[in-house]
Amino acid sequence: MASNNTPPDSPKSSGDATKNATGNADGLTPKQALTTRRGFVAGLLLVGGAAVAYSPQLAPTLWGRVESPANTLAYIADLDYWQRTDREIQVIAKARFDLDAELTNVPLTFSDWKGEEVPESNQEVIILLDPEQYVQRLYNNSQGQYMWLSMIGGRSSQPFHAPDICYDADGWQYNLSSKAIPLEDGGEVHGLWMEASKLFPGKEVNTEHIVFYFYLFPNQSRELKDGIVLFKLTSSRYGSSEETLGLHADFVRHLFKRAQAPGV
C-alpha cells in the first residue's frame, strides 16, 4: 500500500491535485479516509438530528413568525370588535380578508355564485364611516337568489357601526340572534343574525332583509392598527329562516373552509 507522509489532520491545500495510489485526493490512507468519512457521516447525522429536534424552538427566531398550522390564510373571527366574546374562533379562509390586501380580490365568481361590484352611491356613508376599504357586491345564483356581500375595513372604530343600529335608525323593525355556520373542513363560525322588516310607502308587503355578519382580525392581538374587516351578508328571505340560513351558509362555506380554536 502506498503511503505518504502527510499527517491525517494536515490536509493538502485544496489546490493540490496530487493523488495517492488509492486515488484519494486528500492523500489519506484508505483506513484514514474510511475513519474520516465515517466521522463525517456520524457528525452529519447528529447535526441533522439536532436540527430536526430543535426546529420547533428555533423556527420563530430563524423565520420571524410562526407559520399557520394550515399554512394558509388564517384570521380571527368574532361577533364583536370591542372585546373578545365566547364565539371568537380562528378561521381558515380561501381568500384574503385583511387590509394588507385588496378586499376586491375576494372572488367575484365561485360555485353557482356570480357577483358584480356595486360601489356605494351614497357619499354620506363613505364620509360618515371613513373606511380604509369599502367593498359592496351583489351576487346572484342560478336560482335567481341574490346575496349582498359588504366588506368594510378600517383601523379605527369609526367604520364599524353595528348594522342593527343603522337599520333601527332607518325605521326597520328587527330581531337579532346568532347563528353558527359549520364549515367544510370542520368547526363552525358564528355570526350575528338579523331579521329586519319595513313597510315602505306604496308597498303592501314588508320588505325583509336577512343579515349575517361577523368581524375578521388578522391576528389574535386584535389591535385596531392591524385592521379589522366587517364581513356582512344581506339577502331577502328565501323560505323559512332555516332555509335562508342555508343559503348564507352555502355562501360562507365558499370563502371559509375551516374553523378552529385560536392558537391551535
Next chain:
Amino acid sequence: MLILFGIYSNVPRLLVYKLVTHLLTRPARISLSHPLLLLIAGCLLLAACSNAAPTPQPTPTAAPLGGSCALSATANAEEAIIALLNAEGELVVAQDIDPLMRLWIEEGKVVDAKNTPDNADDDQMWDGKDAIRHRYVRTVFPGAPTLVNHGDEIITIDGDRAHVESTTTIGDEIAPAGDRWEMLNSDGCWYLASLTYNLETAP
C-alpha cells in the same frame, strides 16, 4: 448553529466554550467523530428531546360561578333575586360585560315592547346570549348610564321560576312598572332568563 443550540437548551455554557476553544486551538482537520464533539452533540440532542422549555399546558380552571351564585350569599330566594337585579344594574353602569353576561342563561331574551304591551307584532327581540351581549355593548353602554336601578320590585316565585315587575330608573328616565323580568333557578343559582321593557304605555 451549535452556539445557537447552546442558547436554546440548558447545556452548560462551559461545554460550548470548551468546544469553541478546542476547535480554535486544534489544527484545521478535526474529525467529526471526535469524542468531545460527539458528547456535546449528544447532550444537545438530549436537551432538545427533553423539551426544556415546554409549551405550557392549559390548566383546567373551573368555570366562573354564574347568576346569583356569583354574588354575595343571600338568605333566601327573594334576596337572591333582588341581588341579581341590583348586580345587573351595577354591571351595566360599570360596563363590565363578562360578569354581566354570566348573570344570564344561554337562551335568554330581551324584548322591547315599544310601549304597546298588548301588541306583540311590533316587538323587537334580542334572542340568546350573543344578541343580548350585543345589545348591551352597542345600545346600552354607549348611553353611559351612571345609575341603573330596578326598584319597586313585585316578586312572584313559582318553584324554579320567578317573575318580577319593576320600575327601572336609568339616569333621569323612569319607566314605572315598565320592566318584566323572568328568572330561572338552576342548581341553586338564580339566573336572568328574560327582560321585557317599555311595557308602560306611551303617554
